[in-house]
Amino acid sequence: MKPxxxxxxxxxxxxxxxxxxxxxxxxxxxxxxxGMVLFWHQQGGVSVSQDQSVFVRGHDFFSFIYDQVTGRGVxxxxxxxxxxxxxxxxxxxxVRVILSAVFFTREKxxxxxxxxxxxxxxxxxxxxxx
Amino acid sequence: xxxxxxVGLLGSLTGLGGxxxxxxxxxxxxxxxxxxIASAMVAIIATSSGSAxxxxxxxxxxxxxAMFLEMFTITGAIIGATIxxxxxxxxxxxxxxxxxxxxxxxxxxxxxxxxxxxxQDRVSRWLNxxxxxxxxxHQKTVTYKANHALWGGAGMFIAGIAxxxxxxxxxxxxxxxxxxxxxxxxKVSSTTSNFIxxxxxLAAVSxxxxxxxxxxxxxxxxxxxxxxxxxxGGRLLNRIHDRWLQVLFFAIVIYLIITMLYKGIISL
Numbered sequence: 001m002k003p004x005x006x007x008x009x010x011x012x013x014x015x016x017x018x019x020x021x022x023x024x025x026x027x028x029x030x031x032x033x034x035g036m037v038l039f040w041h042q043q044g045g046v047s048v049s050q051d052q053s054v055f056v057r058g059h060d061f062f063s064f065i066y067d068q069v070t071g072r073g074v075x076x077x078x079x080x081x082x083x084x085x086x087x088x089x090x091x092x093x094x095v096r097v098i099l100s101a102v103f104f105t106r107e108k109x110x111x112x113x114x115x116x117x118x119x120x121x122x123x124x125x126x127x128x129x130x
Numbered sequence: 131x132x133x134x135x136x137v138g139l140l141g142s143l144t145g146l147g148g149x150x151x152x153x154x155x156x157x158x159x160x161x162x163x164x165x166x167i168a169s170a171m172v173a174i175i176a177t178s179s180g181s182a183x184x185x186x187x188x189x190x191x192x193x194x195x196a197m198f199l200e201m202f203t204i205t206g207a208i209i210g211a212t213i214x215x216x217x218x219x220x221x222x223x224x225x226x227x228x229x230x231x232x233x234x235x236x237x238x239x240x241x242x243x244x245x246x247x248x249x250q251d252r253v254s255r256w257l258n259x260x261x262x263x264x265x266x267x268h269q270k271t272v273t274y275k276a277n278h279a280l281w282g283g284a285g286m287f288i289a290g291i292a293x294x295x296x297x298x299x300x301x302x303x304x305x306x307x308x309x310x311x312x313x314x315x316x317k318v319s320s321t322t323s324n325f326i327x328x329x330x331x332l333a334a335v336s337x338x339x340x341x342x343x344x345x346x347x348x349x350x351x352x353x354x355x356x357x358x359x360x361x362x363g364g365r366l367l368n369r370i371h372d373r374w375l376q377v378l379f380f381a382i383v384i385y386l387i388i389t390m391l392y393k394g395i396i397s398l
Contacts, residue, residue, distance in 0.1 A: 025179045032354045
């Protein structure tokens with residue numbers, strides 16, 4: 001049976017969030033699995049390593065993503081694929097908040113537009129501070 | 131990876147991130163504790179996004195309620211992370227255990243069906259904090275109204291502080307606030323918690339990223355396993371009776387209370 005009907009704009013937003021979340025995790029999964037398979041092929045096993053090259057580090061969330069995307073981060077292909085998978089995973093909830101803000105703005109739902117923009121600002125500050 | 135798939139499944143069904151289960155298992159396997167916690171935070175995001183996609187589409191997770199509560203929990207998380215150096219987290223372990231114990235006030239309702247709140251406070255009404263979803267297990271549409279919005283917000287603020295201070299997702303705390311304060315149906319409570327918890331964990335991951343504690347060879351199987359488990363859990367939840375979900379939740383809450391008390395006592 002179909003779920004109960006809601007106002008059109010709300011349904012569209014919920015569908016868009018749902019597709020964004022599943023798209024994000026599936027892309028992440030593909031990148032992680034591809035990275036693990038290549039890692040296994042190169043190293044002959046997939047054991048947890050304590051080598052410094054397998055640790056990722058960034059001054060803050062956004063500069064970390066910038067470094068990885070512009071090729072200044074991890075160099076080996078398997079670890080690069082895994083890093084990209086983790087980036088996609090981390091970005092998914094962040095983009096979800098942006099998407100909600102866009103939908104609430106388009107729907108002229110000012111109460112929720114303000115709430116979502118507040119959440120986005122606080123989240124961005126917390127990600128920039130560390 | 132198989133264990134993480136199971137954790138992702140449990141986390142998606144109960145609204146708990148699963149970090150409290152993964153962390154001790156990784157430590158037992160010889161992973162340094164800080165690395166284990168950092169990887170568990172990544173697992174929470176995988177559990178949250180993997181399962182919430184189904185919950186939002188089925189209208190079980192309430193996006194409006196989640197957005198309102200995220201405002202409090204993210205503010206709490208940033209304050210919690212800031213005051214960690216000023217206040218000892220020891221008291222928070224005991225507070226966390228005591229608050230989780232309030233879940234048992236509702237244990238007598240496990241055998242009863244959810245009764246929606248008739249009344250709704252002014253703020254909840256103004257914010258339209260209500261909804262309905264089709265429950266496949268009970269084969270009926272469940273309509274509900276959230277109540278005590280500001281008290282719920284205060285509860286989520288404390289959950290955020292706990293998450294920021296202790297480096298956890300505080301999923302059990304959030305589900306307890308949703309059920310006991312806001313009077314949301316069990317499935318709405320756990321799925322809305324799942325939706326929110328990914329964002330709280332994201333703020334925590336950022337800290338671990340700065341500290342250089344994210345190990346790619348550890349995160350890859352954990353994130354892949356929990357993602358698969360969460361996607362499966364997201365498709366199972368609506369077919370399971372509330373009663374069994376609550377029994378599962380209480381079992382994990384008992385384990386968490388013992389863990390929190392143990393951590394609190396050894397930190398004294």
